[in-house]
Amino acid sequence: MLDPYKIREDFPILKRKINNHPLIYFDSAATSQKPRQVIEVIKEFYEKHNANVHRGVHTLSQEASELYENAHEEVAEFINADGVKEIIFVRGTTEAINLVAYAWGLRNLKGEDEVLVTLMEHHSNIVPWEMLSKINGFQVKYVEVNHGETLNYEAFEDAISNRTKIVCFSHVSNVTGVVNDVKRIAKTAHDYGALTLVDGAQSVPHLPVNVKDLDVDFLAFSGHKMLGPTGIGVLYGKREVLEEMEPFHGGGEMIREVSFNSVTRRCSISWNDLPWKFEAGTPNICGGIGLMEAIRYLRRIGMENVRAHEEMLTEYTMQRMQECRKVKIYGPRDASVKCGIIPFNVDGLSSHDVALFLDNYGIMVRSGFHCAQPLHEIFKLKSSVRVSFYIYNTREEIDRFVEVLKEIERF
Numbered sequence: 001m002l003d004p005y006k007i008r009e010d011f012p013i014l015k016r017k018i019n020n021h022p023l024i025y026f027d028s029a030a031t032s033q034k035p036r037q038v039i040e041v042i043k044e045f046y047e048k049h050n051a052n053v054h055r056g057v058h059t060l061s062q063e064a065s066e067l068y069e070n071a072h073e074e075v076a077e078f079i080n081a082d083g084v085k086e087i088i089f090v091r092g093t094t095e096a097i098n099l100v101a102y103a104w105g106l107r108n109l110k111g112e113d114e115v116l117v118t119l120m121e122h123h124s125n126i127v128p129w130e131m132l133s134k135i136n137g138f139q140v141k142y143v144e145v146n147h148g149e150t151l152n153y154e155a156f157e158d159a160i161s162n163r164t165k166i167v168c169f170s171h172v173s174n175v176t177g178v179v180n181d182v183k184r185i186a187k188t189a190h191d192y193g194a195l196t197l198v199d200g201a202q203s204v205p206h207l208p209v210n211v212k213d214l215d216v217d218f219l220a221f222s223g224h225k226m227l228g229p230t231g232i233g234v235l236y237g238k239r240e241v242l243e244e245m246e247p248f249h250g251g252g253e254m255i256r257e258v259s260f261n262s263v264t265r266r267c268s269i270s271w272n273d274l275p276w277k278f279e280a281g282t283p284n285i286c287g288g289i290g291l292m293e294a295i296r297y298l299r300r301i302g303m304e305n306v307r308a309h310e311e312m313l314t315e316y317t318m319q320r321m322q323e324c325r326k327v328k329i330y331g332p333r334d335a336s337v338k339c340g341i342i343p344f345n346v347d348g349l350s351s352h353d354v355a356l357f358l359d360n361y362g363i364m365v366r367s368g369f370h371c372a373q374p375l376h377e378i379f380k381l382k383s384s385v386r387v388s389f390y391i392y393n394t395r396e397e398i399d400r401f402v403e404v405l406k407e408i409e410r411f
């Protein structure tokens with residue numbers, strides 16, 4: 001088991017007081033806090049190694065390039081990819097999904113083709129497909145969720161057909177924390193010759209993810225939700241799929257050669273090797289290095305331990321919340337099928353009122369529909385309050401949270 005009290009010493013922000021109360025940060029599903037190791041590596045990069053990558057022969061450029069490439073390697077090892085060629089650095093999950101939609105979907109989806117998406121997706125795994133379908137004319141089909149809880153696998157198996165070209169689904173729901181059976185979905189998708197795109201924004205930071213074992217074609221995740229800085233994320237893609245794809249953005253770094261024929265007055269372009277073919281322009285070098293440090297931090301703890309700690313916190317919270325008569329929790333009650341996320345409402349109060357009340361006591365939670373309106377519609381809700389945990393949260397914080405919830409009920 002990990003020791004959250006020892007871990008907390010690495011997080012300077014957790015020493016803050018908010019509204020005269022010790023900060024309790026229960027909003028890690030939106031973005032996680034950053035340990036000083038990550039903050040320091042960013043500072044050190046700008047103080048000692050700052051230069052552009054892959055553009056110069058001078059010492060600083062060589063150092064920056066090596067660090068940036070090492071960051072790709074660290075990510076590849078973390079998710080058990082087949083090397084750096086399968087790891088593309090992007091801004092975050094949203095950009096990773098858009099990359100697949102436009103670089104792969106634009107050329108491969110048309111007419112009768114179908115894209116299967118689940119109703120528990122974050123908007124970032126719905127909107128790009130809907131936008132693209134307006135251009136290419138294919139159909140986006142939605143897989144039902146059982147009463148807003150778990151994915152309806154029978155409905156998925158009924159919906160998939162030879163027309164399905166890609167199945168897009170989250171590994172872990174950002175509203176309920178439900179963990180989907182990626183292997184099962186990927187196996188069925190492949191049986192029909194379809195690709196799989198997994199939104200790992202809420203899984204990669206919280207549980208061991210092994211792309212070979214899961215056998216997915218694409219995996220998207222964000223650095224800022226896993227102790228890293230904002231503005232850096234990852235698209236993993238199977239090498240053979242990425243090799244077949246055309247680039248997403250055009251510009252510097254993603255080309256091998258741009259030659260201009262003075263007779264024909266035409267330009268011919270050849271693409272750079274993977275992964276640089278998909279990383280046009282100056283990348284977020286420092287973000288990549290920060291992400292590498294974040295991953296090293298998580299690997300020292302061990303992802304099995306991260307998972308176990310959050311499961312313990314989730315179970316404890318749901319059990320303690322039962323003491324609150326006016327609180328209704330949504331989604332499954334079994335912590336073992338979830339990742340540290342609990343959505344709820346307090347009878348008679350809006351989610352924002354509850355979040356503001358908690359804020360008065362230094363407790364940070366998310367309120368609203370968490371960029372997942374379809375799932376809220378299934379719950380017949382306009383919004384909900386969401387608590388989400390990470391490695392630095394403790395049972396004492398949960399006790400304090402439940403105490404304040406009871407105060408809200410009295411209010």
Ligand SMILES: Cc1ncc(COP(=O)(O)O)c(C=O)c1O
Nearest residue numbers: 092093094122124174199201222
């Ligand atoms: C499941 C899920 N997918 C996608 C995203 C979008 O991530 P980002 O804003 O980092 O691109 C989020 C962010 O909350 C998420 O929870």
